[in-house]
Amino acid sequence: MIGDRRTGGVVGGERWRLCLAGAGNVGAGFLALLRDRHADLVGRYGVDLSVVGVAELGGAAVDPAGLDLAHLTSALADGTPLAALPGVGRPGASAADALRECAPDVLLGATPVDLTDGEPGLGLVRAALASGTHVVLADKGPLALAYDELAAASDLGAGWAEPDDRPYLRFSATVAGALPVVNLGLRDFAGEEILRLEGVFNGTSQYVLRAMESGTGFGEALADTQRRGIAEADPSLDVDGHDAAFKLLITANSVLGARAGLADVEITGIRGVTQDAVRAAGEAGERIVPLAVAERSGDGYRLRVGPEALPADHPLARLHPDEMGVVFHASQVRRISAASLEPHPEPASAAMLRDVLDIIRTQAKRREGPCPS
Known part of the structure; x- marks a missing residue:
């Protein structure tokens, strides 16, 4: 059994215990960020974030007193298996094993995306929520496949x-x-009615298409994104549109209340985009972007992902090769757009930290209770 965490974590200057599942680019980046920002987090927010467990393929490292982040990040950088770390290594331990042993306040999910059953991430999230453990996810699979269940x-x-x-x-x-x-x-x-949402949600596809504008071949541009840690060793989820579809689906369900599944998303990748097509779009005053769209249709939304040509003055057509962006169109607030520059995986790690702090802040407000009348 996982220890019951229904009383929540601790607030103020006390300790919040974190367990990380997945030590790839995003997970390792989170650990490095926490290592570098720990003193500032204590001083600025009054929170002590202590990593008590980290699981990767083949084993884990666990220490209820808190793992040494300098040693941990050094081991990951050197390729040393976490299971081999003296005193804290757990050879053969799965992420579920680490979660049970740690009984943390917050589970951080950064395991690889699985398109079929969402495992191991989905099972971990189910177990964590069932025991009252808060969850922060970078892994898209569980939400894309079981959003309604996990939200409930x-x-x-x-x-x-x-x-x-x-x-x-x-x-x-x-x-x-x-x-x-x-x-x-x-x-x-x-309180608004969102009529249309447009996004460039996949950094790999965005970078490849922008590189093709300058004459770089598809394969060469894709290899560069892999070298920089933006794309995985198997980039098919990126260039075939599935990664962007997952992100659009999560947004549609959480923000738009769409109650949609993967089968409801029309998906086209960028493999079929030629340099001639990219060049022709430029000559016509347009730019081909890897577009994700949720558009109001009757009582629901039509969801689609694929390369589309946009006017050169469109907010998403003006993005830098390393930027991703979103544009909301609504009935009263006519348009709001945002963009982020993300040349490396670190921004996703920063988003996980942002979510941890949001949980702590929300927990503190819950404990304060309603204001007296």
């Missing part, structure tokens, strides 16, 4: 006027790294 098991399943003791679920890192797509949609369009 978390604070997202309660109305604003009906607070309860369900654990918190945050996932801003799942949609275009640090770009505040979900936060912007939920907060700044609260």
Whole structure:
């Protein structure tokens, strides 16, 4: 059994215990960020974020007293297996094993995306929420495949006027790294009718198309994104449109209330885009971008992902090769756009930290209770 965390974490200057599942680019970046910012977080926010467990393929490192982040990040940089770390290594331990042993306040999910069943991330999130553990996700799979279920098991399943003791679920890192797509949609369009949402949500596809404009071949540009850690060793999720589809689906369900599944998203990748097509678009005063669109249609939304030519003055056509962006069109607030420069995976790591701090702040408000009348 995982220890029951329904009482939540601790606030003020006390300690919040974190367990990280997945030590790839984003997970390792989060650990490095926490290592570098720990003193500032204590001083500025009064919170001590202590990593008590980290799991990767083949093993884990666990220490209820808190893992040494300098040693941990050094081991990951050197390629040393976490299971081999003296005293804290757990050979053969899975992320679920680490979660059970740690009984943390917050589970951080950064495992690889699985298109079929969402595992191991989905099972981890289910177990964490069932035990009252708060969850922060960078892994898109669980939300893309089971958003309604996970939202219902978390604070997202309660109305604003009906607070309860369900654990918190945050996932801003799942949609275009640090770009505040979900936060912007939920907060700044609260009470609004969003008519259309447009986004460039996949950094790999954006970079490749922009490189093709300068004459770089598709394969060469793609290899460069892999070298920089933007694309995975298998880039098919990126260039075939599935990564952007996952992000659009999460946004549609969480922000628009679309109640959609992957089968509802029309998906086209960028493999079929030729340099001739890119050149022709430029000559016509347009630019081909890897566009994700949710557009109001009757009582719901039509969802699609694929390369489209936009006028050169469109906010998403003006993006830098390393930028991602979003544009909201609504009935009263006619248009709001945002962009983020993300040449490396670190912004997604920063988004995870942002979500952890949001949970701590929200927990503190919950404990304070309603203001006396």
